[in-house]
Amino acid sequence: MSDELQNHMNKGMYGTPQINPDERRKYLGTFRERVDVVITFEELNNPESLLDLSQEMSIHPDFRLIINGQVDAASLSKLVKLANDHGIDFTATSDHNLPNDSTDFAVVFCDKTQAIHKEKIDIFECYPKKTENSSHPKHRSLLERLFG
Template sequence: MSGSDELQNHMNKGMYGTPQLKPDEKRKYLGTFRERVDLTLTFEQLKEPEYLADLKQELTLHPELHVIINGQVENPLLSELMQIAQEANVTFTCNTDQTLEHGSKDLAVVVCDKNTALHVEEVDVAKRYPKTTKPEVAPKHTKSPLERLHKLFE
């Protein structure tokens, strides 16, 4: 590399900052790469107790993982998430970057490995732990005595 190229690179870093690898992906996953992610919860899913139970289960199974919490999470939920992580003996950080998205479909919690790629195919908590809904059984229509009597005389 010639001297002028090095000078240009140095000036570019000074003006624009150090180039980042996959900045949009890192922003989406609260500062980590997708291949390091094990499980994610959106702001909408965070309000569902079943998904918090699934998060507890995942952290119990994998205490070596790390939890990243979006700083836009409301305080009562933030406290609950911190308590869940502490009970599972899992490290956690709260990313308070104001540029992070915080709509209902945006990520509120990311469970990941700090340094190692996990390559987990399905990271969404709703797809990994689908809700089991009990099929609604229609109540049997019992005929009243009058209806039964009417049927006899038809």
């Protein structure tokens, strides 16, 4: 009986214990295993990130978009329009304790209830861009052309 009373008092004083609170804070309220792609604040300024996110939304129309409340108004309106165009449910978090540095997550696109365990979640790791140098053939030197 005393253990139940102690648990009840602890919940009253400290709140209900949460599972992985740091992970949930980092991923804007969801768990890492549910995440499909993320966009950092720095990557959000790149227009290609929204095109790549649009492709992911086409592939997974039943997923959810979570937007960090610290995102600027212009980016927020683009994200909301993109979500509405694809019929994606979205949430804009308003927790001021969320991280908002350039390397922190501005956008999380995730499954609503199930774990998907995707290894690469950064938007530019999922959609790598070809560099200009890789599209041009390498010029061979004179010695390589003569002897090679």
